[in-house]
Amino acid sequence: MKRFFFLLLLSLLLQPAAWSQQVVNMSLDDFYREFKKHQYNENVGEVEEVNGSPWDKKEFIPGEIVTTSSQRYSGIPLRLNIYNNQIEFRNEEGKPFVIGVPELIDHIMIGDEKYVYAPYTIANRIEKGYFMVLAEGKALLLQKKNVTLLPAEPAQAYKDPVPARFKRTDSDYYLRILPAEAKRVRNKKELAAILGDYPAELDEFLRKNKTRFNKEAEITALIKLYNSLSE
Template identity: 35%
Template sequence: MNNITDNPKKLLAMQKYISLFVILLFSCTGLFAQNIYDIRNAIDFFESNRMQKGEYRHILTESDIEGSPYFNDEFIKGTIFTYQKIQYNDIPLRYNIYNDEMEFQTPNNQVLAIAAPEIVDKAVLGENTFSNIPYALGNKVKRAYFILLTEGKLSLYARPEVLYKKPKKAAAYSEPEPAKFEKRPDTYYLRLNQQAAVRIESKKDLQNFFTDHQNKMESFIKKNKIKPGKADKMMELVEYYNSL
């Protein structure tokens, strides 16, 4: 049996195959690396991110204020994912609805807010994913945290809201009222691909939102009695659109 080194043509062909395999291997490795996160722990997060105290704490945390500005009053160990593909695990987090801030607690129990929220892609707290995405506000585009309800080509988000009511002094026919935070119903936003999310408050908003599959979407909305204020109905609508 001839050794492959005795046949230059076979050797050259083998070298080409090996070279091609190596190129493909490194290419695939590069693609894979782009889709994974550099996983770090909470200490790295505390040390590597710019942090600041939440300014609202000097104004709106008096003991006589009723209600709460938080989505969850207690800190929950969660995970931060950044746009730089860094994942920080086991960080005590809570979401301040009123300030639209993601707060975290340091090992010495100091409460801070992420000073550069634009670096945050999402924060996962228990069963809830808070996505930091752009949204349309009039003719402007801003960025805020939204709770992800369902994701796809078309995604559905909920925006929790809290209203701060100033204290009222006693009047002739009314008792004084303390300052308070009042939870409001969630509002819902649709986001197509990577565009700015759009607030949906009425059936007219739905009709104006869908520029493709209009007839099918209008028929589905009417047949299934889709209401913008109902999360389950909105999820049905999104799932149907993503199936088209």
């Protein structure tokens, strides 16, 4: 069992960089110092021991956090908890914590992968979550990684019990045209509805390449083309 705590970033609200849009580089020591100042020990849940993994990668990877007040904290050990829709970091003692107040974060780099916390539509409601950025420009192409928790199965005749387990499932792909929320794109019809100004070059690209909207490389190439045409 592990305990997870929130990192309270209240200091970021008190230090707006309104006078400058330049990013201020902060050290790992600065990050831990802010964490210790604003940490509060509220148990926000425990991870049950199950098979499989809720994380994108179990190991922590050096990354950086850039806040909306233009502060960059580099060299932080980070990982994505897909199931809980949270990004975790490891403190100086090696314990895992959850990054709280994600609305104060502009983006997070985990290795060479860029993540943003963004609103999106699902089942006629708006929620927020972490997405990996695949393409940037007029249209932001976002990947939502998915993990499902399968319940334990009791023993049956001639069958041993099966413990609860995490199962990685296919990713979903979303498009976001700021300032609107991200919307899932699964086919040409949804693409046209989101983009609105649908250029003829995209039709030609779709026909020529037989683009599949559930394939990362193929949909990324499509949206990169759209963004290049929109410059």
